[in-house]
Amino acid sequence: DQQVKQNSPSLSVQEGRISILNCDYTNSMFDYFLWYKKYPAEGPTFLISISSIKDKNEDGRFTVFLNKSAKHLSLHIVPSQPGDSAVYFCAASVPGNTPLVFGKGTRLSVIA
Amino acid sequence: DTAVSQTPKYLVTQMGNDKSIKCEQNLGHDTMYWYKQDSKKFLKIMFSYNNKELIINETVPNRFSPKSPDKAHLNLHINSLELGDSAVYFCASSQGGLATNEKLFFGSGTQLSVL
Numbered sequence: 001d002q003q004v005k006q007n008s009p010s011l012s013v014q015e016g017r018i019s020i021l022n023c024d025y026t027n028s029m030f031d032y033f034l035w036y037k038k039y040p041a042e043g044p045t046f047l048i049s050i051s052s053i054k055d056k057n058e059d060g061r062f063t064v065f066l067n068k069s070a071k072h073l074s075l076h077i078v079p080s081q082p083g084d085s086a087v088y089f090c091a092a093s094v095p096g097n098t099p100l101v102f103g104k105g106t107r108l109s110v111i112a
Numbered sequence: 113d114t115a116v117s118q119t120p121k122y123l124v125t126q127m128g129n130d131k132s133i134k135c136e137q138n139l140g141h142d143t144m145y146w147y148k149q150d151s152k153k154f155l156k157i158m159f160s161y162n163n164k165e166l167i168i169n170e171t172v173p174n175r176f177s178p179k180s181p182d183k184a185h186l187n188l189h190i191n192s193l194e195l196g197d198s199a200v201y202f203c204a205s206s207q208g209g210l211a212t213n214e215k216l217f218f219g220s221g222t223q224l225s226v227l
Binding site: 002032034036041042043044045046049089091093097099100102103104105 | 116121145152153154155156157160167168170202204209213215216217218219220221
Protein backbone atom coordinates (compact mmCIF):
# COMPACT_ATOMS: atom_id res chain seq x y z
CA ASP A 1 0.00 0.00 0.00
CA GLN A 2 1.85 3.05 -1.29
CA GLN A 3 0.82 6.03 0.75
CA VAL A 4 3.30 8.30 -1.02
CA LYS A 5 3.53 7.94 -4.77
CA GLN A 6 6.01 9.40 -7.19
CA ASN A 7 4.63 8.18 -10.47
CA SER A 8 7.42 9.44 -12.68
CA PRO A 9 10.53 7.30 -12.22
CA SER A 10 12.61 9.71 -14.26
CA LEU A 11 12.63 13.20 -15.71
CA SER A 12 15.01 14.95 -18.11
CA VAL A 13 15.23 18.72 -18.27
CA GLN A 14 17.45 21.16 -20.12
CA GLU A 15 19.80 23.27 -18.05
CA GLY A 16 18.25 26.61 -17.20
CA ARG A 17 14.68 25.35 -17.54
CA ILE A 18 12.24 24.51 -14.77
CA SER A 19 12.15 21.02 -13.26
CA ILE A 20 8.84 19.94 -11.75
CA LEU A 21 8.79 16.80 -9.65
CA ASN A 22 5.43 15.50 -8.51
CA CYS A 23 4.25 13.55 -5.52
CA ASP A 24 0.79 12.26 -4.61
CA TYR A 25 -0.33 10.90 -1.28
CA THR A 26 -3.31 8.97 -0.04
CA ASN A 27 -3.25 9.47 3.72
CA SER A 28 -5.20 12.61 4.63
CA MET A 29 -3.57 12.53 8.09
CA PHE A 30 -0.20 13.55 6.66
CA ASP A 31 0.62 17.00 7.97
CA TYR A 32 4.26 17.48 7.09
CA PHE A 33 6.04 16.87 3.84
CA LEU A 34 9.70 16.80 2.91
CA TRP A 35 11.87 16.43 -0.15
CA TYR A 36 15.20 14.66 -0.01
CA LYS A 37 17.85 14.57 -2.71
CA LYS A 38 20.14 11.61 -3.27
CA TYR A 39 23.30 11.35 -5.31
CA PRO A 40 24.70 7.93 -6.30
CA ALA A 41 26.56 6.12 -3.52
CA GLU A 42 25.43 8.72 -0.98
CA GLY A 43 22.61 8.90 1.50
CA PRO A 44 19.59 11.15 0.97
CA THR A 45 20.01 14.74 2.10
CA PHE A 46 17.22 17.03 3.21
CA LEU A 47 16.22 19.63 0.66
CA ILE A 48 13.03 21.42 1.66
CA SER A 49 9.88 20.82 3.67
CA ILE A 50 6.36 22.16 4.04
CA SER A 51 3.75 22.00 6.74
CA SER A 52 0.15 21.29 5.85
CA ILE A 53 -0.86 24.74 7.11
CA LYS A 54 0.99 26.27 4.15
CA ASP A 55 0.60 25.85 0.43
CA LYS A 56 4.02 27.06 -0.62
CA ASN A 57 7.54 27.13 0.73
CA GLU A 58 10.49 28.60 -1.09
CA ASP A 59 14.23 28.25 -0.56
CA GLY A 60 16.39 29.76 -3.25
CA ARG A 61 15.86 27.88 -6.49
CA PHE A 62 13.62 25.32 -4.80
CA THR A 63 9.92 25.77 -4.17
CA VAL A 64 7.50 23.19 -2.84
CA PHE A 65 3.79 23.56 -3.50
CA LEU A 66 1.13 21.70 -1.55
CA ASN A 67 -2.42 21.13 -2.75
CA LYS A 68 -4.19 19.44 0.14
CA SER A 69 -7.52 19.00 -1.62
CA ALA A 70 -5.79 17.11 -4.41
CA LYS A 71 -3.38 15.39 -2.01
CA HIS A 72 -0.58 16.50 -4.25
CA LEU A 73 2.71 18.27 -3.82
CA SER A 74 5.33 19.33 -6.26
CA LEU A 75 8.92 20.48 -6.17
CA HIS A 76 9.96 23.19 -8.60
CA ILE A 77 13.60 23.83 -9.37
CA VAL A 78 14.30 27.04 -11.27
CA PRO A 79 16.66 27.34 -13.01
CA SER A 80 17.77 23.72 -13.21
CA GLN A 81 21.48 23.07 -13.08
CA PRO A 82 23.51 19.96 -13.97
CA GLY A 83 24.38 19.56 -10.29
CA ASP A 84 20.68 19.05 -9.58
CA SER A 85 20.85 15.68 -11.34
CA ALA A 86 19.95 13.23 -8.60
CA VAL A 87 17.12 11.10 -7.26
CA TYR A 88 14.49 13.11 -5.41
CA PHE A 89 12.41 11.47 -2.70
CA CYS A 90 9.14 12.81 -1.43
CA ALA A 91 8.34 11.95 2.20
CA ALA A 92 5.43 12.60 4.53
CA SER A 93 4.57 12.18 8.17
CA VAL A 94 1.48 12.11 10.36
CA PRO A 95 1.39 13.84 13.74
CA GLY A 96 2.90 11.93 16.61
CA ASN A 97 5.71 9.47 17.04
CA THR A 98 5.49 7.88 13.62
CA PRO A 99 8.15 7.44 10.98
CA LEU A 100 8.42 9.22 7.67
CA VAL A 101 6.86 7.48 4.70
CA PHE A 102 8.92 7.80 1.55
CA GLY A 103 8.04 7.58 -2.11
CA LYS A 104 10.11 5.57 -4.58
CA GLY A 105 11.94 8.60 -5.90
CA THR A 106 12.23 10.36 -9.24
CA ARG A 107 15.54 10.46 -11.05
CA LEU A 108 16.14 13.96 -12.43
CA SER A 109 18.68 14.45 -15.20
CA VAL A 110 19.58 18.02 -16.07
CA ILE A 111 21.17 18.14 -19.48
CA ALA A 112 23.71 20.85 -20.24
CA ASP B 113 34.03 15.29 8.96
CA THR B 114 31.33 12.78 8.10
CA ALA B 115 28.22 13.46 10.16
CA VAL B 116 26.71 9.97 9.92
CA SER B 117 29.11 7.24 8.97
CA GLN B 118 28.32 3.61 8.43
CA THR B 119 30.56 0.66 7.65
CA PRO B 120 31.03 -1.31 5.59
CA LYS B 121 29.91 0.38 2.40
CA TYR B 122 29.61 -2.94 0.59
CA LEU B 123 28.91 -6.34 2.09
CA VAL B 124 28.78 -9.54 0.05
CA THR B 125 28.03 -12.72 1.93
CA GLN B 126 26.54 -16.17 1.69
CA MET B 127 23.09 -17.20 2.80
CA GLY B 128 22.97 -18.31 6.39
CA ASN B 129 25.83 -16.11 7.56
CA ASP B 130 25.62 -13.53 10.34
CA LYS B 131 26.79 -9.99 9.65
CA SER B 132 26.85 -6.59 11.30
CA ILE B 133 26.66 -3.04 10.00
CA LYS B 134 27.98 -0.25 12.19
CA CYS B 135 26.76 3.32 12.37
CA GLU B 136 28.08 6.34 14.20
CA GLN B 137 26.91 9.96 14.24
CA ASN B 138 28.94 12.91 15.49
CA LEU B 139 26.08 15.41 15.39
CA GLY B 140 25.06 14.98 19.00
CA HIS B 141 21.62 13.82 17.90
CA ASP B 142 19.30 11.98 20.26
CA THR B 143 17.56 9.74 17.73
CA MET B 144 18.97 7.21 15.29
CA TYR B 145 17.33 5.03 12.68
CA TRP B 146 17.86 2.16 10.31
CA TYR B 147 16.15 2.34 6.92
CA LYS B 148 16.08 -0.28 4.21
CA GLN B 149 15.86 0.50 0.51
CA ASP B 150 14.71 -2.61 -1.26
CA SER B 151 14.79 -3.56 -4.93
CA LYS B 152 11.63 -1.55 -5.54
CA LYS B 153 13.51 1.52 -4.27
CA PHE B 154 11.22 2.24 -1.34
CA LEU B 155 12.95 3.61 1.74
CA LYS B 156 11.30 1.94 4.72
CA ILE B 157 12.08 2.41 8.36
CA MET B 158 13.22 -0.62 10.30
CA PHE B 159 14.13 0.71 13.73
CA SER B 160 14.32 3.93 15.64
CA TYR B 161 16.24 4.53 18.85
CA ASN B 162 16.02 7.56 21.09
CA ASN B 163 18.80 7.92 23.66
CA LYS B 164 19.61 4.20 23.38
CA GLU B 165 15.96 3.22 23.84
CA LEU B 166 14.09 1.36 21.11
CA ILE B 167 11.17 3.47 19.92
CA ILE B 168 10.12 1.83 16.68
CA ASN B 169 10.39 -1.72 15.41
CA GLU B 170 8.55 -1.93 12.15
CA THR B 171 7.65 -5.61 11.81
CA VAL B 172 11.21 -6.56 11.06
CA PRO B 173 12.11 -10.27 11.39
CA ASN B 174 13.76 -11.31 14.63
CA ARG B 175 16.91 -12.06 12.67
CA PHE B 176 17.53 -8.31 12.66
CA SER B 177 18.73 -6.98 15.99
CA PRO B 178 19.77 -3.38 16.51
CA LYS B 179 22.10 -2.47 19.31
CA SER B 180 22.78 1.00 20.64
CA PRO B 181 25.71 1.06 23.07
CA ASP B 182 25.39 4.83 23.37
CA LYS B 183 23.35 7.52 21.67
CA ALA B 184 26.06 8.12 19.05
CA HIS B 185 26.06 4.53 17.81
CA LEU B 186 23.42 2.25 16.37
CA ASN B 187 24.60 -1.05 14.97
CA LEU B 188 22.56 -3.57 13.04
CA HIS B 189 23.21 -7.27 13.40
CA ILE B 190 21.60 -9.70 11.01
CA ASN B 191 21.47 -13.44 11.72
CA SER B 192 20.97 -16.23 9.20
CA LEU B 193 21.02 -13.99 6.17
CA GLU B 194 18.51 -14.71 3.42
CA LEU B 195 18.46 -13.77 -0.25
CA GLY B 196 15.62 -11.33 0.40
CA ASP B 197 17.82 -9.36 2.79
CA SER B 198 19.78 -8.01 -0.17
CA ALA B 199 19.19 -4.27 -0.14
CA VAL B 200 20.81 -0.97 0.72
CA TYR B 201 20.66 -0.20 4.43
CA PHE B 202 20.82 3.41 5.54
CA CYS B 203 21.54 4.67 8.99
CA ALA B 204 20.16 8.10 9.89
CA SER B 205 19.91 10.44 12.83
CA SER B 206 17.87 13.44 13.93
CA GLN B 207 18.12 15.90 16.78
CA GLY B 208 14.65 15.32 18.06
CA GLY B 209 12.38 12.33 17.83
CA LEU B 210 9.83 11.49 15.20
CA ALA B 211 7.17 13.77 16.66
CA THR B 212 9.30 16.86 16.12
CA ASN B 213 9.48 16.61 12.31
CA GLU B 214 13.22 17.09 12.54
CA LYS B 215 15.02 16.43 9.30
CA LEU B 216 17.00 13.24 9.00
CA PHE B 217 20.70 13.05 8.32
CA PHE B 218 21.58 9.88 6.45
CA GLY B 219 24.73 7.84 6.16
CA SER B 220 25.94 6.85 2.71
CA GLY B 221 24.42 3.39 2.88
CA THR B 222 25.59 -0.20 3.04
CA GLN B 223 24.87 -2.30 -0.02
CA LEU B 224 24.26 -5.84 1.22
CA SER B 225 24.30 -8.65 -1.31
CA VAL B 226 23.37 -12.13 -0.12
CA LEU B 227 24.42 -14.89 -2.49
